[in-house]
Structures are given as structure tokens and as C-alpha cells.
Amino acid sequence: MAHYGKNAPSDPPTHHTRKVLGYFFKGFGPILLVAAILVFIAWRPLGKPPAPANLALAIVLLAVFFIQAAFNMWQDWSSSRVMASIKTMLPDHCLVTRDGAQLTLLAEEIVPGDILTIKMGNKLPADVRFIGASSDARFDRSILTGESVPLAATVDSTNENYLETRCIGLQGTHCVSGTCIGVVVATGDKTIFGRIAKLTNEPKKGLTTLEREVLHFVLIICAVMLSVIVLVIIIWASWLRRDYPDWINVPNLIISCVSVAVAFIPEGLPVAVTASMTISANMMRKNKILCKSLKTVESLGSVSVICSDKTGTLTQNKMTVIDCALGNERMSVKQAHDALVLNQAQNPSGTHNALDQLRSLAGLCNAAEFDAATRRLPIEQRTIYGDATDQAILRFSEQLGSVAELRRCWQTKYELAFNSKNKYMIRALGLVHPDGKSMSLPSDTAAVFEPADILLTIKG
Template sequence: MPHQQQNVRSTVEGDATKIDLWTSTDMSRFDQDVHVIPIDSVMRRFRSNHETGLSSAFVSEAQTCYGSNQITPAPSPNYFRLLFKQLFMGFNSILLVGGILALIAYQPLGGSESSITNLGLGIVLLSVPVFNAFLNVYQKLKSIKIIAAFAKLLPKSVPTRRDGVEQHIPTIELVPGDIILIKMGDIVPADCRVLTCEGLKLNSAELTGETKPVSITVECTSENLMETTNLGFYSSLVEEGMGEAVVVATGNSTILGKMSRTTQESSNERTTNLHREVNRFVLFVLVADITSIIILWITWGGWLNNSHPTFITLIGNILNSIGMIVSFLPVGLPSAITLALAIVTKRMSQQRILGKSLQIVESFNSVSIIATDKTGTLTKNKMVVSEIFWDTDNGCKVFDDG
């Protein structure tokens, strides 16, 4: 599918020359060769200059085309819709029907003969799906808050050269072509091509999972975009040295931004094996329930109510229908499944493993071997001393103040 493109013409104040600012929605043109072509070609492509940087007038036009330098977060889910979906999923739908019938048997059909037992039965049957739904939504909300907190790790501003003057620019206002200055302790605010460096080493563990810092060079060392050492990627940590670089991609167009977008597109929850088995069982129970209830009402309406009107009343027949629903369905199974998944998720969180939803935990039932390593993609990639041991005359002392 061809990339959408647009040509934007603007006139820079103080310069009679009109410039063509070429942009692409995903800037794929720049991704292919920005690390291979000479630095002069990179500067011409982005209408920049190593000594003076971009002009303020050009930046205004560029910000309109490229947008802000921030990765678009995943859209916040509609919690009412999510709650509604959970309420009518699997066993919950059958229990809701049973609970509603029990309340109907209590009021308005109960009248003076209404039994408090029917009310209690209705509350119990309705509380189970409501509990399951709220537990699933709570787990989803908790994981979203944790993931959103990672965005706060990026710097608020970055030293940038514009109009020939070095100034601190808000990170979200960077555009391709900006000349930025990075030093030890900084976080690279965008994908950039290195112009000069002095002992510069970058740690891209947030992106690649590799904890070993990479020595940065000005020259291209590989045609592979991810393996060359003359690029700095958004979210990388400067562990040593300093340098200057020209921004080549911002926000959603960075490597990290594209990975985030791909993750969001593929994050739609698929039906797990356990979910499929539960749905299959629910379908069987539903067919059996409906068939039995239809036979019950046909028998009652066509024969018992006419021949023996006092044998079973309308309320009694409704209660019989509820009894069939409950007898066919193991009422404790939905809560047991939800609680089991919630307990597993909590135990995982105690081991520093984030379960984004209870449905993800379901997939573990078909996993026998997990081959993985420590990536650092969801952590700061730093180690903190939590306990110190050393020998003394009286034995070993422990300090656990962190």
C-alpha cells in the first residue's frame, strides 16, 4: 500500500527563496538511507545547517507537518463498554438471565406471596457476573496505568541549536533537522544521526534489550539501520561522553514509535484456548437449558396449568426454570476461573512480571517452555543495592535500607 505523501510549500521570512518541505506519514523515505548517505546530504534533506541549526520560521512550518515529538499513547478503552462486554461473556450471560428471573419471581409477580428466598437467589446469581466483570476491568485499568507511567521517563527539554543560538527546547517541540547536544546522563529525545562525538556511548536497552553500551561513531558501520553506530535512537541513555546530532525522526516516526504502534495494532485480545473451551461448554449448556425450559413451559401451559391449576403456579414455574439454569451450570465455575487467574496474575506481579489482562494468563495453560532473557524494556535497566553483608567480629551484619 503506497505511503500517503503531501507537498507543503512555505516561504521563510527574510528569505525570498521558497522551500519544498517533503513529508511522509511514516517518513519511511528517511529510514532507508539516513545512516548511509553523507552528512551534507542529510543536512540538505532536512534543510538544516550544522553551525546554525534550523530557523524559527522553518521550525513553525515543520511542526505543522511533522507534529509533536511524542509517541501517541494507546487510546483509553471505554470502560463502560468493556464492563458491558464482560457482563455478557460466557457463563455470565446465563447467570444474569437466572438472576433476573429470580427477581421477577420476587417482584412484581410475587405479590403478597413473594419469598425473600427469591430475592436472595437473584442477588447471588447477579453478583457473580458483576464480580467477574469488575475484576477483569480492574486488572486492565491497573496495567494501563503502569504502562502510561513509562512515558514520564523522557526529558522535558533538550539543548538545541536554532538560529545559530544554543537554547533549551521542550522535547515535544523537536522536529527533523534540529541540531541537538547530548551528554552523559541524558536520554536521546528522538532518532538522530550523530554529527560529532567524544567518547560517546549509548545504551539502547529500552529499545533493544541489550544492556551493553555501544560506542558511537560518525561513520556508518553497517547498512542495517539497527546495527550501525552512527545513529542514536529515541529513549537511549547516554552513558559516557558527549556529542552533537541532527534529528531525523520524531514521535510516532521513530523506531520506538513504530514498535509502539505495531504493539497497539496487535494487542487486540485473541480468543485463548481456555476461552474457547469455556465458550464451547457455555454453548452446550445454553442449548440444553433452552431446550429443557421450552419443554417445561410447553408442558405447564398445555397440560398442568389447565388440568391441575393449583399444582404449579406461575411463580413456581419461573423458579423451576431458574432451577434448571442453576442445575445445568456449575455456578461456582466462573468465579473459580476468575479468582484463579487473578491469583496467578498477583503472584506474577510479585515476581516483577506484568500481566496486562487476565486473558493473557489463560494462554499459559498451553505453554511448556519459555525461552527469554532480561531485556530491561519495562524497567530503568539499573541495579539497586538492597542488602549489604560484611564480616564483623560478631558475625555477619545485614543492612537492608536500600
């Protein structure tokens, strides 16, 4: 442990002093602070007698200064929540064989050379070299690759590439079936997952487009403001002070210059920018898009087309069915549930339509399983063992009716696992009591529809 360190992603370097100073001195912060100090000086000791209005103005300027810093601090806090979720992707405990004895240790305590026992439902706490694997051992690597199809684990090397070979298990990947035994070969930041997490947490160099535009705007405003203030001082020194010595004294000159500066400063700019980006981020969050930083909202708003297979595998690795299509009719999950209830009420004899069969297909031809310990939780919060696609489809089926009751009536006779070449899986099912068989076939749409002669719709 002393040599290799803890098996956990290292925290990104944090310069607290620089970060706190950045909260206060971004944008117009320095100008507001200098203006407040000058007004305080104009109140005392230069004010004879001290003017209460000057004190009030200084307090207002300081209040705006701290409010701006508070908004900057809140923005930084909101953007750090996503990065904190990376550590939750790793398991807490693991089964380790060390010095001939099997122990349950914290995942952060394992070191290279430890032998791990991995079972279905476990996540790999480190990169391992498999030395034993059952024939049905499969690992979901979607957290790293985005590909939801599980890969088989083998003892023999299948590729010289560390990332491609099947004899290596990568940290954070999920065992969806089978059992394996592996030797730890990398921990912490030296794992593939750790390297990705470290790159994600590294501070970005340079300014974003929004920061450059705001900085450019601030510099223009400051240049114009300083020019006007210098002009006011020149007019006062060369004319007003000489011809009207009792009209504007030094404290009043300071107040006048500060008033000119405050007139040029859009104090609400930081608040307005942060508020507008927050509103945009909340709108994106409702559509299952979580922004790492509010500054990325502006960059994303400039994009015309986004080409993506699937997202969220690093932060959540959770897919959700939001609607379904039956023939040429599309409906949300709630609409599908209501239509199914209505059909059952209108056809108590048990006549099935396409929606019934879709619900049965989603629940029966599915390799995922609910964790019995979480059966009392809402469907969205229940733990499921299986790959991300099967989890999403199983939750969809459960929302339409109890999958456990459905599976109780059927037993699997034959199963052909999904593969990326055929783009389908087959599961032959038989009724538990009476004689009868059914075949379910979830797949790529084109793989089934092209050879099909008959299509069952929601109406029959």
C-alpha cells in the same frame, strides 16, 4: 508542531462503550441479567400477591452480575499498568538548538530538524542523526535490543541498515559516556521506539487459549440449561397446566425456570479464574516477572522451556544481582554481606579473602556512577549513570560496603573497555597515597578461568 504532532507515543484506540459492555456481558453475565429481569417480572406485575422471596432472588442475581463485572474491570486495570510504564522510559526535557538559540524544551515539543545536545546520563527523546560526537560517546541500546554492551556513536555511516548504523541515535537509548550533537529525524510513532510501543499497545485479535476454553464451557452449559428449561416448559404446558391448573402458575413457572438456570450457572467461575490467575501472577511478580495481562499467565503456565538472554528491558531496563558464587560456594547478597561482616570481625588486622576482593572488583572495575543528588535514598532507588550490567554490579558492591570510600583510595591508571569479542574489560588501579598497583578484570567466566592456575576462594 501542527504538522508533526507531539513527540510522544500515541495512545492506543480505546472503545470505551465496547469495553464497559464487555465487563458486564462476558461469560455468564447475559444469563444472570436475563434471569434477574425475569425474576423481577415474576415478583411484579405477575406476582399476585408479590412474593418477597422473588425480590430477594432478583437482588442476589443482580449483585452477582455486578460483582462479576467488577472482577473483569479490575483484571483489565491491572493489565494496563505495564503499558503505562512505556511513557516513563522517555525523558521529560532536552537541550535544543532552534533558530540559533539553545533552549530547554519539553521532549514532546521537539520536531524533526531540531538540533539536540546530548550529554552523559541523557536519554534520546527522538531518533537523531549525529553531526558531532566525542571519541568516548557510547549509547546503551538495551531498551530496544536487550544487549547491555554500549555502542559507540559516530558521525560517519557504518551500515546501510537504519537500525545497525552508528551514526543514528534511537529514541529512548541512554548516553553512558561522552557528548553528541544530533539532528532530529523522527519523532513520536515514527521512531523505532514509537513503532514498538504502538505494536505493543495494539489490541490483540482473536481469543487466547483460556478464553476459547471458557467460551466452549459456557456454550455447553447454556445448551444443556436451555434444553432442560424447554423440557420444563413443555411438561408444564402439556401436562401440569391441564391436569393441575392451580398447582404452578406463570410466576411460579418463571421462578422454576430461573432456578434451573441458576443451578446450571457456576457464578463463581469468573471470580475463581481471576483469583487463581492473580495468585499465579503474584508468585511470578515475586520472581521479578511482570505480566502484561492476567490472560498470559495461563499461556505461560503451558510452557515447558523458556530460552531468554534477559527480560524487562522494555518496561524497566534494570538488572539486579541476587546471588554470587565464590569457587563452589553460592550465596545470596545478604549472606555475602553477613559473611563479609563476620570476616572483618574475626580478622581485624585486615586479612582479605575472595569476598573482599569480589566486592572491591565490583566497585572499582565499574564504569557506572551514583548520582550524588540521590545519595540519601535507599540503594535500590538511587539513580546510577551507566549501562544496566554495571548498574547491577555497582548496587551489589554498595550493599557490601561503601563504594565511594573504596574508590577514594584508588585512582585509575589504565582502562581497556569491554567488547563482545574479548568478553572482558581491564582497569589498572594505583593507590592514591602509597606506591602500589592492582589490576581488576571483570569478564566472561570462561575467558579468565581457562588460563588461570590459582583460584582464590572464600576461605583463602
